[in-house]
Amino acid sequence: MFVYEKRLQYPIKIKNPNPALAKLIISQYGGPHGELGASLRYLSQRYNMPYPELKAILTDIGTEELGHLEMVGAIVYQLTRNVSPEDIKKAGWDAYFIDHTTGVYPVAASGTPFSADSIAVTGDPIADLNENLAAEQKARLTYDNILRYADDPDVREPIKFLRAREIVHYQRFGEGLRILTDKLDSRNFYAFNPSFDKKKKS
Amino acid sequence: MMRQLSSMKFAAWELHVFLDTHPGNCEAAKKLDEYRKKIEVLTKQYEDAYGPIHETTNQASRWAWISGPWPWETGEEEDDD
Numbered sequence: 001m002f003v004y005e006k007r008l009q010y011p012i013k014i015k016n017p018n019p020a021l022a023k024l025i026i027s028q029y030g031g032p033h034g035e036l037g038a039s040l041r042y043l044s045q046r047y048n049m050p051y052p053e054l055k056a057i058l059t060d061i062g063t064e065e066l067g068h069l070e071m072v073g074a075i076v077y078q079l080t081r082n083v084s085p086e087d088i089k090k091a092g093w094d095a096y097f098i099d100h101t102t103g104v105y106p107v108a109a110s111g112t113p114f115s116a117d118s119i120a121v122t123g124d125p126i127a128d129l130n131e132n133l134a135a136e137q138k139a140r141l142t143y144d145n146i147l148r149y150a151d152d153p154d155v156r157e158p159i160k161f162l163r164a165r166e167i168v169h170y171q172r173f174g175e176g177l178r179i180l181t182d183k184l185d186s187r188n189f190y191a192f193n194p195s196f197d198k199k200k201k202s
Numbered sequence: 203m204m205r206q207l208s209s210m211k212f213a214a215w216e217l218h219v220f221l222d223t224h225p226g227n228c229e230a231a232k233k234l235d236e237y238r239k240k241i242e243v244l245t246k247q248y249e250d251a252y253g254p255i256h257e258t259t260n261q262a263s264r265w266a267w268i269s270g271p272w273p274w275e276t277g278e279e280e281d282d283d
Contacts, residue, residue: 003256003258004257005255005256006254006255006256006267006272006273007204007207007208007255007273008208008273009208009212009215010208010212011205011208012274013276052225053222053223053225056222057219057222057223060218060219060222061219064215064219070273070274073274074273074274077274078274168216168219172219172220172222172223175223175224176223179223
């Protein structure tokens with residue numbers, strides 16, 4: 001069950017529209033390392049997690065990612081408020097505008113719509129947790145790249161917040177992986193899939 | 203006020219997520235408890251002044267819930283702290 005909280009995790013108040021920047025930042029809404037993929041990845045993987053700590057961490061981080069999706073959506077929305085078709089053309093945002101006007105659609109900076117191809121749910125907790133460690137780093141580097149192009153402090157501050165969260169999540173997933181491997185066969189972590197082969201006594 | 207509430211809620215969330223992988227850490231659990239008590243008081247003050255932030259808020263009027271600004275709009279009320 002999910003309940004909406006009518007606030008953002010971190011405040012976003014952007015005074016100056018900048019559709020060129022929105023075109024880049026939207027990648028964290030619907031791109032391959034974005035928040036939509038992150039939330040779907042964790043909230044889908046959790047069903048097969050074998051231990052309580054792992055079920056909890058995937059549920060909670062997956063939920064936080066939905067809050068981050070909302071933040072990125074808010075940034076894109078505010079960067080494209082009150083802009084003229086001329087501004088949009090100058091910013092190179094016109095191809096998007098034709099299909100979506102100033103709606104917030106999950107798409108990568110390259111124009112590719114969101115695809116579940118960018119996430120993995122393998123049913124093997126070792127593989128999934130390693131995927132998540134990589135995913136947090138990929139999101140972090142995307143925010144780093146966004147910061148190379150964003151000079152407006154109104155945009156930089158929430159992006160820096162989101163970047164820092166990726167690092168904390170990476171840490172928590174690392175602990176999750178350690179909790180998992182501590183409970184497996186210490187001579188061979190890969191002797192069996194604890195989510196699938198658990199009924200067989202090794 | 204929203205800034206103050208958000209920072210406390212953030213601290214509580216960070217402790218909550220930390221406790222997922224460290225469920226036996228009493229110090230973090232104690233801190234979380236302290237933040238939750240402060241959040242409860244501050245949430246009530248905020249909601250009384252600016253309207254509900256949870257759909258479960260008891261005294262919420264229907265108009266207050268649907269009224270803007272929504273979180274993605276200009277933002278919260280001008281910070282008064």
